[in-house]
Amino acid sequence: MNPTIRDVAKLANVSISTVSRVFNNPESVNREMRERVLQVIEELGYAPNPFASGLRDNRSMAIVAMIPDLRNPYYAEMLSGIEEVALAHRYNVIICNQIQDPDRYLEYVKYFVKKKVDGLIFASTEVTDFYHDSFQTLNMPVVLASTEGSSWNLPSVRVNDVQASYDATTFLIQNGHRHIGFISGPAHAMITGQQRYEGFRAAMSDHQVPLSDQNVVYGELSFDAGYEAMKRLYAKFPQLTAVYAASDAMAIGAMKFLDQQGLEVPRHVSVMGFDNLDLARMVTPGLTTVAQHITDIGKTAGDLLFHLIDNRDADVQSVTINHEIIVRGSVRNRRLMED
Amino acid sequence: MNPTIRDVAKLANVSISTVSRVFNNPESVNREMRERVLQVIEELGYAPNPFASGLRDNRSMAIVAMIPDLRNPYYAEMLSGIEEVALAHRYNVIICNQIQDPDRYLEYVKYFVKKKVDGLIFASTEVTDFYHDSFQTLNMPVVLASTEGSSWNLPSVRVNDVQASYDATTFLIQNGHRHIGFISGPAHAMITGQQRYEGFRAAMSDHQVPLSDQNVVYGELSFDAGYEAMKRLYAKFPQLTAVYAASDAMAIGAMKFLDQQGLEVPRHVSVMGFDNLDLARMVTPGLTTVAQHITDIGKTAGDLLFHLIDNRDADVQSVTINHEIIVRGSVRNRRLMED
DNA sequence: TTGTAGGCGTTATCAC
């Protein structure tokens, strides 16, 4: 059995209140006594029982990170940012994975999150009524990461996807491409479908590049879906000289397909991604992409959450994280073309 | 404020013990009463306060997963396996990241793990005295994943690295390679350095393939380290026709270097990895590698841990997870060579 | 089968 506050008190010849004060308000206790107590604490290896503190204060010193898929490096990286700031606050991070499965999500909420946790980071998943209702009943601070909840006034941390997508498209255009295919996220997905499409569309339009249904194809954000999407895109738009995909995984799936068709990247087709996963620099050629600074998104979401935890009624503003074009080898400048 | 057991009791016109029993031993309570209580529980949305239960029973319903690096897909995948079985047991998983930093590790132990958690999975990190001592003071079940602790009789879950490495090397030899470079993990690393090297050595020896210092180079397991290691290896062993690396990340780093030298994989040099990360199928050509079934390692480690949690004195045996050669495009069969 | 009561370890309020 671990030592309790009482053991410390007895051995130090003080009351338990004094021991407690040494932890929670050291200034208020006589120097000499304090040192004696501290010594005994050290000696016994005493640490307050977190259940007891939690029971009294209703704080768990834990937050929960809800993400769609741990095996996706995007979320792993975000999680690592969240974990980083949590550690600094001496908080634990509890993982909830595959939250896009409603049953699984409810399971988490029912057994884990209820009252046991001081706050919640909810990542990359559209905040439907379903999720929003559960936030209400949970009654704890919530911060969104890489998704938005403006309709419910929930603070969020994310890049400006419209602008980022606009910039990516513009980069391709400035490199002399005019036949640009877009592999979008699912049509119904607010961010990876609609907003990134919107940025693409706006850039094409602003630069007077023709755009029709022919240019666009939709799919899930995965490698496999990217491969399939590229197949469809190439079938209906074979004259494309560049492809821009709504995620790096998709872009790399597209590269795989192109390679299998004997089309070289970037000699025959240029490819641009979105996210800047570690992966992007590992493939050959390196993938030119829009960096999201994912770790920062996680860290910032953590910062906001802890601010809300310390200060329940704070009016926390959403934060936009800067994006950045990372140039590697997968896009060719057609303005410098020789053959 | 959330409803307590007392609220339920009052509304259902029973004593709190009855309510408690409905949760913990439903059979022992009169059907009619039970249904009445259940209804009230539903109505109020009552759930037992985990702090109170924890305080009484000294169980947190949480385990901790200690890993070296969340951003490494290897650990993310393992974690996802752990999380999967934890959910099935209605347990939370708390992350401890970057445990190879001793200060950080101690921080975790000091503030988080002590008494707050029912068990521990410790991954891919050599169990030095330092870590082992802390396990002792923690006094909770520990299971090792992808590392070994035979010297302390700790149960572990891992592949047979010597055999797996032997098989990988044999695969290359059977494909007609006799000039095979090996990019090893750090020389001091028990598994990725010593055991995987040992498998390599044994296979070379058994098949009478010459082996000297020239064939081997050491490095960390990362992409960047793989790139650098390949550079060193190629400098001292330019006649190699195949490279076998102790991790997929290293192998892909090596591929990057080879590409930059104008050496084609697998036409000029074959490459073989170890792990079978998702990554391995995404690169071009696909990486031929030894699959570790990482998710299974995580799941099995979880299973063992829960067995120990339910049954403190069980004598749990270590488990070896099967490995498997995954053939993709990065190894060329020289026996079928035309040019 | 059901209810009563004590205790888990901590913190904060209140006397002294």
Add this chain to the structure above:
DNA sequence: GTGATAACGCCTACAA
């Protein structure tokens, strides 16, 4: 500045 004590909510002997 220090000490006694109630309260947090649950579970389980034990008594009825």
